[in-house]
Amino acid sequence: MTEKNFIPLNIAVLVVSDTRTDADDVSGKTLVDRIMDAGHRVIEKQIVPDNIYQIRASVSHWIADESINVILTTGGTGVTGRDGTPEAIAPLLDKVLDGFGETFRMLSYQEIKTSTIQSRAVAGVANATYLFCLPGSSSACRTAWDNLIKEQLDYRTRPCNLVQLMPRLMEK
Template sequence: MSAHGGKSFIPLNIAVLTVSDTRTEANDTSGQALVERLTAAGHNLADKAIVIDDVYQLRAMVSKWIADENIHAIISTGGTGFTVRDNTPEALMPLFDKAVEGFGEVFRHVSLGEIGTSTIQSRAFGGIANKTVVLCVPGSTNACKTAWDKVIKEQLDASHRPCNFVPHLNITAEQCESRS
């Protein structure tokens, strides 16, 4: 079967967005953890940015990446909590063509074993916009590691069975094989 049929790994171009009013490149441990993991997995870092938690600045950056046909996935860290400055869901959900409800559900399920019921305060979410998958996770470094290691890595790997996001992205690919 061809690589696009899902049997072979396909390196994706992934952008990483850190949403924070206080982080800089020098202390962005969450964004750096995602960069290290995605490159170790064989993907390419397409771009990386730190944007303050402002609805319109977040939409502008993610819209730019969504419009770039060379970016296949965006992983955002931060701004998913309940404080007044946590605006990532409100900023990005309107950009989605389709929501990926299962992403937040699975992330919280996995996190339950690590942080207990505090996981209910995570508003992790995902969606697809212009054939680009956008996955948004909490700003803690441990949450980013958990999200990548236990959910995102497999879903951005064309060889993961029975299904993954690669066929739905801005690359030529066949649809997922049936689960049977």
């Protein structure tokens, strides 16, 4: 069996929060550190308020940028009145990866029990760009990256991974 080489990806990180700044943003920093430790590149990181139009504007810009392979958002996936990340992202998706949210909540249950039902974590593909919308806690970001996303963004992961599908994402 031939050995596969690691393929570094270009990843953008969006922190959705009405209160966080670069100085106190733990979740975004957690994702950036993990992305870089895995050998990928962080192309850009932004913090936007929990406003569906501002979220959508940032994500749409990145989706249109052919150099960005993956977008990770953190925050805005809960059930309160201001939580709107899934509503902002859903209209942009060409395909939804239902298994991501299901598996994330299964893994999260092991840590936070029934509180996991409050998470509306989602993932999908838009214009050949993978999107992952994660809860705003740094613990949730660690769970999602360490147990789901990291391996799926590693070309060496067997039996299959999301990277190997990238050349075919634009097929009709």
